[in-house]
Amino acid sequence: MNIILEDAVAVYVAMAVALSVWIVIFIYLWRIDAHAKEMRRQLDSKSRTEQNPVPTATLRAQKARESSE
Amino acid sequence: MxxxxxxxxxxxxxxxxxxxxxxxxxxxxxxxxxxxxxxxxxxxxxxxxxxxxxxxxxxxxxxxxxxxxxxxxxxxxxxxxxxxxxxxxxxxxxxxxxxxxxxxxxxxxxxxxxxxxxxxxxxxxxxxxxxxxxxxxxxxxxxxxxxxxxxxxxxxxxxxxxxxxxxxxxxxxxxxEGSECEGIELAVGKIGLLGDRKVQLLGLSQDGDVVTAEVKVSEPGLTSEAILHPTWSASEGHQIVSPEFPNLRYRLTIMSADMASQSAKLNIMAPGTGILDNRIxxxxxxxxxxxxxxxxxxxxxxxxxxxxxxxxxxxxxxxxx
The missing domain is CATH 1.20.120 (Four Helix Bundle (Hemerythrin (Met), subunit A))
Known part of the structure; x- marks a missing residue:
């Protein structure tokens, strides 16, 4: 019989499998969480720089003034 | 922080x-x-x-x-x-x-x-x-x-x-807690359901203190039948022998028996009952x-x-x- 399936060993094999699955899930969750946090930070900083943008009309007027000078 | x-x-x-x-x-x-x-x-x-x-x-x-x-x-x-x-x-x-x-x-x-x-x-x-x-x-x-x-x-x-x-x-x-598997009261010859198994109490006999029931159990779809003989102590009021259902790790048990009216209370004992009694x-x-x-x-x-x-x-x- 396969040694892995023997009663005394099987319980340790099952534990190792369950523990490995949990470790993989944990790392996956941790990484997703970190990525989500990073994305949130980037979005927040982007929205701060986008606040109070110069209106297009002002930009056009500035450009016209510069070219006339 | x-x-x-x-x-x-x-x-x-x-x-x-x-x-x-x-x-x-x-x-x-x-x-x-x-x-x-x-x-x-x-x-x-x-x-x-x-x-x-x-x-x-x-x-x-x-x-x-x-x-x-x-x-x-x-x-x-x-x-x-x-x-x-x-x-x-x-x-x-x-x-x-x-x-x-x-x-x-x-x-x-x-x-x-x-x-x-x-x-x-x-x-x-x-x-x-x-x-x-x-x-x-x-x-x-x-x-x-x-x-x-x-x-x-x-x-x-x-x-x-x-x-x-x-x-x-x-x-x-x-x-x-508080959820009981109450079992079923059957008179001799009557049929009932325990879990998804059909059970029929065929007979009830007493030898001294020991009450023995003869119970026919059928699998779902009546694919197979078996006769089980659970026993019960009349003086102490507890089961002595609780045989396993065929192809199932559940046991058939007698909870009480009344020889005068030829009836018994049968129950299914699920493995796992009382599993949390262990502290660990x-x-x-x-x-x-x-x-x-x-x-x-x-x-x-x-x-x-x-x-x-x-x-x-x-x-x-x-x-x-």
Whole structure:
């Protein structure tokens, strides 16, 4: 019989499998969480720089003034 | 500081649940009649508990969305429903493994299995509904209403229906205090149901203190029949011999007998009954409930965060389009 399936060993094999699955899930969750946090930070900083943008009309007027000078 | 605390809490969840897994296999003792299969309750019951919690949170956020009309409440309702669905699948799969070991079959359409299957269909329909509606506002409003209706079925499908059914093999008596497997009173010649097995009391005889019943048990679909002879002590009022049902790790037992009226109270003894009487099993079980609840909260927060980001990005795309 396969040694892995023997009663005394099987319980340790099952534990190792369950523990490995949990470790993989944990790392996956941790990484997703970190990525989500990073994305949130980037979005927040982007929205701060986008606040109070110069209106297009002002930009056009500035450009016209510069070219006339 | 807050971020550091959050990281410590996540690490704690990782170590805690790792500890639960180790305790489940190395500390929890084997239960008589169940062997190693009994360990699965440490996973099965907490996942079932988390699905109830998740669907409750989903319903609360759905109600909040309908009241306040804030998109983030809809995102939280969806995140909770998705996690609840995932944990329901886990509870179903762990239950199927247990049923294969104890009942000899993965899926038996037992009332407990049927009710959880219906629950899965109800919440799968929520996701189908969400993906079928284009208009964002309409999708949110309709799915919030549907989620509230879906939640109404949760207590019925998880707590009430399986207990109303007389022919369930699910060992309710093992875990819920006050929940009794009452058994059935049969007179000689009468037929009744224990679990999903048909039983017929063929005869009752007494030899001194020992009462012996002759019981014919039939498998579902009457595919096979067997005669069992459980015995009971009349003076001490407890069972002496409780034979196993054919192809099942459940035992047939006499709870009481009345020779004058030629009747006996028969019961099905589920393996797992009293499994939590063992302190180590009980503490591991409670640790599992705590760990899985914490894991759900973490998963719920991550999914909510991702849905919020997705919403934010969609709004920006709309603004720049």
């Amino acid at each position: 807050r971020e550091r605390l959050a990281s410590v809490a996540k690490l704690f969840i990782g170590i805690w649940l790792g500890g639960v897994v180790v305790a489940m296999f190395l500390l929890v003792p084997q239960y008589e009649g169940l062997g190693n299969a009994g360990r699965i309750i440490i996973m099965h019951v907490p996942t079932a508990w988390v699905c109830v919690l998740a669907f409750t949170i989903s319903a609360i956020y759905s109600a909040l969305y309908l009241w306040k009309n804030k998109p983030e409440f809809d995102n939280r309702a969806l995140a909770a429903a998705e996690n609840g669905f995932l944990f329901t699948i886990l509870a179903t799969v762990t239950g199927m493994i247990f049923s294969q070991v104890v009942w000899g079959i993965f899926w038996n359409w037992d009332p407990r299995q049927t009710s959880i299957f219906v629950l899965l269909l109800i919440y799968a329909a929520l996701f189908a509904l969400r993906s079928a509606i284009e208009d964002l506002e309409r999708r949110r409003r309709l799915s919030a209403v549907y989620s509230l209706f879906a939640f109404v079925t949760v207590p019925f499908l998880i707590f009430i229906a399986p207990r109303m059914a007389e022919s369930t093999l699910h060992p309710n008596c093992a875990f819920i 099993t009980l503490y591991t079980f409670l640790a599992g409930i705590f760990g899985f609840t914490a894991l759900f909260i973490w998963m719920f927060r991550v999914r909510s965060k991702l849905l919020d980001i997705q919403e934010d990005l969609q709004q920006r795309e709309g603004a720049f389009a």
